[in-house]
Amino acid sequence: MKCMGCGAILQNTDKLKDGYTPKIDSKLCQRCFKIKNYGENIVNIKPINNEDIITKINKEKGFVIFLLDFLNIYEEVITTYKKIKLPKIIVLTKSDLIPKNISKNTLINNLKNIYHIKEDIIYTSSKNKDNINFIKDIIFQEKKVYFLGYTNSGKSSLINALANSDLTISKRSNTTLDFIKIKTNEGIIFDTPGFVPNNFLDNMLPKKMIRPIIYQLKNKYLLKINDYRISSSENNNLILYFTNDILISKRVKREELPKKIKVKENTDLIIKGLGFILIKKNTIISTDIPENLLEIRPTIIGGKHE
Ligand SMILES: Nc1nc2c(ncn2[C@@H]2O[C@H](COP(=O)(O)OP(=O)(O)OP(=O)(O)O)[C@@H](O)[C@H]2O)c(=O)[nH]1
Ligand SMILES: [Mg+2]
Numbered sequence: 001m002k003c004m005g006c007g008a009i010l011q012n013t014d015k016l017k018d019g020y021t022p023k024i025d026s027k028l029c030q031r032c033f034k035i036k037n038y039g040e041n042i043v044n045i046k047p048i049n050n051e052d053i054i055t056k057i058n059k060e061k062g063f064v065i066f067l068l069d070f071l072n073i074y075e076e077v078i079t080t081y082k083k084i085k086l087p088k089i090i091v092l093t094k095s096d097l098i099p100k101n102i103s104k105n106t107l108i109n110n111l112k113n114i115y116h117i118k119e120d121i122i123y124t125s126s127k128n129k130d131n132i133n134f135i136k137d138i139i140f141q142e143k144k145v146y147f148l149g150y151t152n153s154g155k156s157s158l159i160n161a162l163a164n165s166d167l168t169i170s171k172r173s174n175t176t177l178d179f180i181k182i183k184t185n186e187g188i189i190f191d192t193p194g195f196v197p198n199n200f201l202d203n204m205l206p207k208k209m210i211r212p213i214i215y216q217l218k219n220k221y222l223l224k225i226n227d228y229r230i231s232s233s234e235n236n237n238l239i240l241y242f243t244n245d246i247l248i249s250k251r252v253k254r255e256e257l258p259k260k261i262k263v264k265e266n267t268d269l270i271i272k273g274l275g276f277i278l279i280k281k282n283t284i285i286s287t288d289i290p291e292n293l294l295e296i297r298p299t300i301i302g303g304k305h306e
Pocket of ligand 1: 157
């Protein structure tokens with residue numbers, strides 16, 4: 001028997017292992033019971049291995065819906081997506097958090113061009129149910145659909161919205177521990193454990209719509225973002241797309257920052273786990289953010305900022 005909430009195999013012998021329940025005939029493991037009833041943040045023991053999930057899925061027949069969370073798109077995530085050999089599409093999740101100034105169609109076209117994605121991309125939200133019927137149609141046509149994606153991209157939440165199921169969801173990483181099969185009116189769907197990013201800051205999940213913050217940064221100033229610092233060689237407009245509870249302040253630049261990155265106009269500087277900064281003009285960015293957390297790309301956002 002598997003736990004209904006997270007998919008771990010239920011057992012009543014080892015409290016320190018996944019799937020533990022004192023009552024072997026219950027449907028939920030103790031961890032899921034506690035998350036659901038008390039919102040406890042309990043860390044799971046078994047680490048999730050990305051390659052294991054990919055190997056397993058590539059042996060299956062069926063269709064893949066790959067979930068992408070707007071603030072967590074970078075090369076590693078796309079590389080993982082491209083390793084999936086089954087027919088597939090991308091679903092941008094948490095559309096309720098995407099700022100209103102961003103055209104979703106432009107965003108989707110930009111994502112396709114920048115990351116060379118041939119398959120369809122649509123958007124949805126388990127909160128406001130955007131395109132939920134469209135996804136139900138896909139399940140009806142394909143009959144067997146796997147929901148894949150990085151941890152916290154919203155797989156279990158979306159499945160609960162689609163199937164009225166009661167999968168465990170939480171803001172901690174790797175809530176879902178194994179494949180979970182769910183029968184719906186449209187077809188069979190599978191929740192899966194989320195892929196784990198290689199390098200990222202502890203994911204800070206936004207609770208409400210992201211409000212882009214615009215800084216006009218003169219070159220004698222720097223921005224402090226949590227504990228990191230960033231400055232621009234030219235007076236520049238920086239537009240920050242982060243969850244709104246990040247601490248951001250402007251300070252006088254007193255010393256040079258160690259790392260220099262040359263960026264073209266309209267570039268996104270990604271800070272993995274936090275979001276990204278749209279840099280409007282050609283410049284040299286200086287920063288002390290560790291290299292493995294940084295990435296740049298042409299902006300995924302089109303026009304309509306100022
Ligand atoms: N605003 C908003 N938050 C969402 C949405 N979907 C999920 N979340 C939140 O995102 C967090 C992660 O959701 P989960 O459904 O547990 O994500 P998951 O992909 O199943 O995560 P793993 O099981 O760890 O792989 C939770 O805090 C959810 O409340 C959405 O559509 N809108
Ligand atoms: Mg899950």
